[in-house]
Amino acid sequence: xxxxxxxxxxxxxxxxxxxxxxxxxxxxxxxxxxxxxxxxxxxxxxxxxxxxxxxxxxxxxxxxxxxxxxxxxxxxxxxxxxxxxxxxxxxxxxxxxxxxxxxxxxxxxxxxxxxxxxxxxxxxxxxxxxxxxxxxxxxxxxxxxxxxxxxxxxxxxxxxxxxxxxxxxxxxxxxxxxxxxxxxxxxxxxxxxxxxxxxxxxxxxxxxxxxxxxxxxxxxxxxxxxxxxxxxxxxxxxxxxxxxxxxxxxxxxxxxxxxxxxxxxxxxxxxxxxxxxxxxxxxxxxxxxxxxxxxxxxxxxxxxxxxxxxxxxxxxxxxxxxxxxxxxxxxxxxxxxxxxxxxxxxxxxxx
Numbered sequence: 419x420x421x422x423x424x425x426x427x428x429x430x431x432x433x434x435x436x437x438x439x440x441x442x443x444x445x446x447x448x449x450x451x452x453x454x455x456x457x458x459x460x461x462x463x464x465x466x467x468x469x470x471x472x473x474x475x476x477x478x479x480x481x482x483x484x485x486x487x488x489x490x491x492x493x494x495x496x497x498x499x500x501x502x503x504x505x506x507x508x509x510x511x512x513x514x515x516x517x518x519x520x521x522x523x524x525x526x527x528x529x530x531x532x533x534x535x536x537x538x539x540x541x542x543x544x545x546x547x548x549x550x551x552x553x554x555x556x557x558x559x560x561x562x563x564x565x566x567x568x569x570x571x572x573x574x575x576x577x578x579x580x581x582x583x584x585x586x587x588x589x590x591x592x593x594x595x596x597x598x599x600x601x602x603x604x605x606x607x608x609x610x611x612x613x614x615x616x617x618x619x620x621x622x623x624x625x626x627x628x629x630x631x632x633x634x635x636x637x638x639x640x641x642x643x644x645x646x647x648x649x650x651x652x653x654x655x656x657x658x659x660x661x662x663x664x665x666x667x668x669x670x671x672x673x674x675x676x677x678x679x680x681x682x683x684x685x686x687x688x689x690x691x692x693x694x695x696x697x698x699x700x701x702x703x704x705x706x707x708x709x710x711x712x713x714x715x716x717x718x719x720x721x722x723x724x725x726x727x728x729x730x731x732x733x734x735x736x737x738x739x740x741x742x743x744x745x746x747x748x749x750x751x752x753x754x755x756x757x758x759x760x761x762x763x764x765x766x767x768x769x
Contacts, residue, residue, distance in 0.1 A: 450556035451584035454547060457595045461747040462551045463520035463544050465595055468494040469512075475590035477583045482506040512540065520544055527557065553591070555584055601750040602706020604714045606721045610701045612757050614694035615652065618644060618681060619674030621660065621690070626669050630708050633657055634743070636673035643689045644675065652676040658694075658736040697733060699757040707749035711737070711756075718758055733759035 455462050465471050470493050479485045482504040490499035490513070499513035509530040516524040525540040538559030545552040557580065620636045637655040644651060653676050661670040672692070681691050700722060704714040715735075722729065729735075740753040 446558075446560050448556065448558040449580040449584060450554060451581065451588055452552065452554050453585075453588040453592065454550045454552055455588075455592045455595060456550050457592075457599060458743075458747040459544050459546045459551045460520045461599070462553060462591075462595060463523075464747070465591065465598075466542055466544075466553075467498075467514075467517055467519075467523060469498055469500045469514075471594075472500070475587060475594045477586040477590060478502075478507055553588060555588060557584075599707065599749050602704065602710045604710070604717050605703045605705075606717055607701040607703055609760060610699060612694075612697055612699045612701075614696045615676045616678075616680045616691060616693050617656065617658075617674055617676045618649065618683070618689055618691050619658070619672040620688060621670065621672040623668065623670045626662070626664070626667050629657075629669055629671060630711070633671070633673050637675075637739075640674040640689055643687070644677075649681055650678055652678045654738050654740050655742070656736055656738045658692075658734050660734055694736075695733075697730070698760045698762060700727065700760055702756040702758075704752075704754045704756065705750070706752060708752070708754070711754065714754070714756055718756055722758065722760075728761040730759035730761050735759065 485502055485504040487500055487502050492498040495517045501511035503509045510528055512525055512527040514525050521544055523542040526537055527540050528535055528537045538557050540557045543554040618640055620640055624632055655675055658672045683689055683691055700718055702714055702718040704710055735758045738755045742752050
């Protein structure tokens with residue numbers, strides 16, 4: 419009997435000692451993962467800021483076959499939230515405390531497990547780095563007594579368990595954004611009458627491969643000139659292709675804006691004025707990144723050939739940028755209209 423009491427006493431001492439050890443063990447943690455995503459900062463921020471998009475890239479639902487997600491009244495910005503329940507992953511909820519477009523997001527996340535509830539801080543940072551966005555995803559907090567006790571018997575620490583999940587989530591985010599950016603469509607709209615008009619422009623010659631890179635800079639320079647001189651724009655930016663030589667790989671082109679009326683520029687300025695007549699054109703619409711423009715042009719010229727049309731020899735084809743990078747961060751939503759002047763003897767087709 420005395421031996422039993424002695425063993426019980428030792429067992430109690432062991433429990434008390436273990437409890438003191440666990441209680442005094444530092445439970446603070448911080449998990450952080452960084453990745454460079456090849457996408458505009460605003461686009462990456464919007465993807466993270468909208469909770470309904472998380473199902474496409476967050477890593478935890480891939481580990482569960484029975485996760486149920488419920489969204490709050492708001493799904494983006496301050497006060498947005500969603501919760502989940504899962505037999506495999508447990509229950510929890512997350513809500514956005516502060517959303518700072520397009521630089522950072524602060525959130526609170528609560529996990530509900532057999533060890534109780536624990537709440538941690540989640541933070542996001544977004545920084546433009548050239549053509550990419552540096553993304554930091556982190557979580558910090560303090561483990562409860564029961565969580566610290568549970569991890570004593572785990573081979574991995576909390577950081578070791580969470581770090582791969584954060585890495586996987588950011589990889590998924592990169593892939594999801596890339597897929598969204600690559601969506602595009604080409605539609606040959608048919609014959610339409612383009613009103614033409616006066617326009618202001620810069621002209622240059624370059625390799626065909628440099629056109630997409632140089633075009634926005636030329637348009638910006640013309641726009642700055644018009645602002646400085648209080649010249650009104652009429653519509654969206656445009657590029658007129660004066661010469662296109664596939665064999666040589668070179669092009670001569672003009673970029674600028676239409677104006678409501680003729681503007682005479684000083685002789686010393688590089689910004690010039692021109693005029694496009696009212697003319698019949700074949701209109702084609704590209705919705706998507708400019709890298710798909712060559713396919714759009716190919717579709718337009720193939721349509722001309724298949725339908726027995728003739729291009730106008732003394733006129734140049736041109737593009738009008740209805741929606742671009744300044745209006746929409748996702749290239750999939752850019753809209754470019756392509757116009758090819760058609761010879762006047764061509765029979766009418768559907769507008």
